[in-house]
Amino acid sequence: MNLAIIGCGGMGRMHAQLAANCGFKLVACADKRKENAEALADAHKADAVRNPMAAIRRADVDVVGIMTPTPTHTQYVVAAAEAGKDVFCEKPFGRTVQQCKEAIAAVKKAKVKLFVGHVVRYFQEFEAMRQQVADGKVGKVGFVKLYRGGIFPVGVDGWFRDYEQSGGVTFDSMIHDLDWLRYVFGDASRVFCQALRRTTPECIDYAQATFRMKSGVIAKVIGTWAHPSGFRVEAEICGDKGMIQFNSDETPMKTMKRTRPGEVPGMIVPGSPVPVSPYQLEWEDFQVWREGKAQARVTPDDALEAVRMAAAALKSADTGKPVRL
Amino acid sequence: MAKIGMMSFAHMHAYSYAACLNELPEAEFVAVWDDSANRGRAAAKQFGTSFVGGLEKFLALDTDGVIVTSENVKHPALVEAAAKAGKWILCEKPLAPTVKEAKAMVAACKKAGVGLGTAFPCRYSPPLIAVKDLIASGEYGTLYAANCTNNGQFPGGWFANDELAGGGATMDHTVHVADVLRWMTGKEFVSVYCENGALLHPRIKTDDLGSLHLEMEDGLQVSHIASWSRSESFPTWGDVTLEIVAEKGVIAVDAFNQKLNVYNDDAVRAEWAYWGGNPDLGLVKDFVAAVEGRREPAVTGVDGLRAVEVTVAAYKSARSGRKVRV
Numbered sequence: 327m328n329l330a331i332i333g334c335g336g337m338g339r340m341h342a343q344l345a346a347n348c349g350f351k352l353v354a355c356a357d358k359r360k361e362n363a364e365a366l367a368d369a370h371k372a373d374a375v376r377n378p379m380a381a382i383r384r385a386d387v388d389v390v391g392i393m394t395p396t397p398t399h400t401q402y403v404v405a406a407a408e409a410g411k412d413v414f415c416e417k418p419f420g421r422t423v424q425q426c427k428e429a430i431a432a433v434k435k436a437k438v439k440l441f442v443g444h445v446v447r448y449f450q451e452f453e454a455m456r457q458q459v460a461d462g463k464v465g466k467v468g469f470v471k472l473y474r475g476g477i478f479p480v481g482v483d484g485w486f487r488d489y490e491q492s493g494g495v496t497f498d499s500m501i502h503d504l505d506w507l508r509y510v511f512g513d514a515s516r517v518f519c520q521a522l523r524r525t526t527p528e529c530i531d532y533a534q535a536t537f538r539m540k541s542g543v544i545a546k547v548i549g550t551w552a553h554p555s556g557f558r559v560e561a562e563i564c565g566d567k568g569m570i571q572f573n574s575d576e577t578p579m580k581t582m583k584r585t586r587p588g589e590v591p592g593m594i595v596p597g598s599p600v601p602v603s604p605y606q607l608e609w610e611d612f613q614v615w616r617e618g619k620a621q622a623r624v625t626p627d628d629a630l631e632a633v634r635m636a637a638a639a640l641k642s643a644d645t646g647k648p649v650r651l
Numbered sequence: 652m653a654k655i656g657m658m659s660f661a662h663m664h665a666y667s668y669a670a671c672l673n674e675l676p677e678a679e680f681v682a683v684w685d686d687s688a689n690r691g692r693a694a695a696k697q698f699g700t701s702f703v704g705g706l707e708k709f710l711a712l713d714t715d716g717v718i719v720t721s722e723n724v725k726h727p728a729l730v731e732a733a734a735k736a737g738k739w740i741l742c743e744k745p746l747a748p749t750v751k752e753a754k755a756m757v758a759a760c761k762k763a764g765v766g767l768g769t770a771f772p773c774r775y776s777p778p779l780i781a782v783k784d785l786i787a788s789g790e791y792g793t794l795y796a797a798n799c800t801n802n803g804q805f806p807g808g809w810f811a812n813d814e815l816a817g818g819g820a821t822m823d824h825t826v827h828v829a830d831v832l833r834w835m836t837g838k839e840f841v842s843v844y845c846e847n848g849a850l851l852h853p854r855i856k857t858d859d860l861g862s863l864h865l866e867m868e869d870g871l872q873v874s875h876i877a878s879w880s881r882s883e884s885f886p887t888w889g890d891v892t893l894e895i896v897a898e899k900g901v902i903a904v905d906a907f908n909q910k911l912n913v914y915n916d917d918a919v920r921a922e923w924a925y926w927g928g929n930p931d932l933g934l935v936k937d938f939v940a941a942v943e944g945r946r947e948p949a950v951t952g953v954d955g956l957r958a959v960e961v962t963v964a965a966y967k968s969a970r971s972g973r974k975v976r977v
Contacts, residue, residue, distance in 0.1 A: 468850025469860050469880055518844045518864050520872040522796055532796045532896045534874035536862040538846050546862050546876055548798055552896040564880040566851050
């Protein structure tokens with residue numbers, strides 16, 4: 327089980343370790359920034375290459391991990407499929423519905439497996455909420471509210487700031503909640519969305535969307551890259567006999583480090599320690615699927631539908647009108 | 652001393668306003684009128700005042716002002732009758748179910764030369780006042796977006812019947828936040844998109860939740876949830892929250908989040924014991940001062956009308972599936 331990682335920034339480094347924990351051997355690292363590729367390669371005794379296609383096509387590579395900026399995803403998925411490799415791609419796996427369809431067609435044709443990292447399905451708190459709903463704790467659900475975000479991400483060469491490329495908070499962050507929404511409550515029929523996407527005087531994005539699901543459920547989804555610091559997730563599910571709330575600010579531990587003179591004081595919220603990280607669970611699920619034991623929790627079509635929802639939200643934000651899905 | 656009467660105890664806020672009248676030394680709570688004699692008598696007894704059954708007889712009493720807290724659809728007739736009788740009026744929100752009626756009420760009061768106020772107590776909430784002051788200071792720069800909620804528990808009774816309420820949660824719980832935003836920003840609403848329905852209480856004859864997307868002047872992007880979504884087991888009545896995204900930062904306010912968590916084995920649910928200021932007292936105090944000074948209340952009938960325009964447009968949007976101009 328040999329792995330190539332394309333994109334050796336923060337996400338690439340994290341996924342390389344998680345894959346290694348699942349028994350993968352990292353053999354090739356590609357990044358247009360040579361030092362990133364070399365650093366990761368050194369840590370895993372792998373080869374660093376400049377050209378991603380060279381890493382993808384290596385005969386000894388079984389799986390390609392794609393952790394580059396969004397606009398490059400589709401071309402690498404297609405190349406990996408054509409080379410007969412299974413693919414683990416960070417979300418979203420394309421910037422448009424059309425790109426995602428092309429990627430799926432290539433994967434089907436090559437009979438390889440494509441897993442897209444919609445990791446929220448593996449978060450313990452979200453899985454617990456899904457279970458509570460399934461157990462009927464709130465009765466028939468009528469309303470869902472999901473909130474996610476914090477600071478504007480930096481990214482390589484500030485690629486997030488180019489909203490055409492990144493799709494902003496809607497495409498990069500809210501898409502997690504859109505996938506989970508559809509996973510638990512089924513398909514959406516229409517969306518109305520407002521998205522700030524400001525570039526002056528500085529980059530901030532704030533997206534507010536209402537989805538009407540085919541079941542009739544109303545879902546309000548908010549994504550923020552407008553906060554000066556921090557990161558927060560909130561969820562609320564209302565039914566005809568109760569409601570569930572989740573707030574990531576309520577953590578089992580908080581740390582406050584005493585600062586030395588001249589240091590800027592800060593508060594670090596490390597989140598909730600869990601036995602197995604949701605990102606690790608993704609790799610385990612992918613591997614179980616590769617071994618033919620069970621279908622992974624996220625299918626390529628699921629990932630396509632999440633992109634369709636995000637694209638519809640942005641179309642609504644652009645036109646000022648509701649958009650049918 | 653301002654002599655005040657109350658018209659109907661159909662709305663639960665009447666009980667809070669009545670308590671405020673009794674708390675204010677500058678007000679005299681003269682009488683209660685109610686089209687439900689039993690309810691009116693009980694309220695009069697509770698607050699140590701007298702009950703007067705006939706509307707004409709009540710309006711002929713020596714009072715300076717009245718507080719109208721009837722079912723929403725009865726506001727127009729009661730306000731216009733009180734205006735004709737020369738009374739200063741504080742009307743419960745929403746001012747009226749339709750824009751036409753709200754305009755007629757404003758005109759009738761102007762013609763009669765009496766002050767008309769709309770009961771938007773949020774303007775007297777200390778946390779919301781602090782946010783307004785912060786925005787006014789300019790410290791946070793230009794406002795870009797706001798994400799708001801006014802959630803509540805299901806009020807039941809006539810609230811759940813369009814024939815008496817004129818609208819559901821979308822109406823009941825949009826007007827407060829619409830007014831707060833106008834008051835805080837000094838901007839008017841331009842358009843609204845709304846999805847709503849009876850989502851949590853499917854048998855009611857109105858909506859219990861609305862999800863609104865509004866645009867204010869200068870492109871300010873606002874979204875709002877107006878709901879009766881808090882379950883019976885929820886520890887408090889509901890909330891008013893705003894997250895405001897601005898040029899120089901974010902301001903988040905949860906106006907009634909000044910509470911203790913109380914766990915009492917005799918109760919079926921945990922409860923929040925609120926210890927913050929009472930916005931209703933500020934509202935009633937201003938009305939009493941307006942009556943005494945023969946001036947307009949601080950929150951006017953026109954403010955009530957503007958909020959009605961927003962909710963009426965929201966219903967039009969929900970029915971048509973389109974964004975509607977306010």
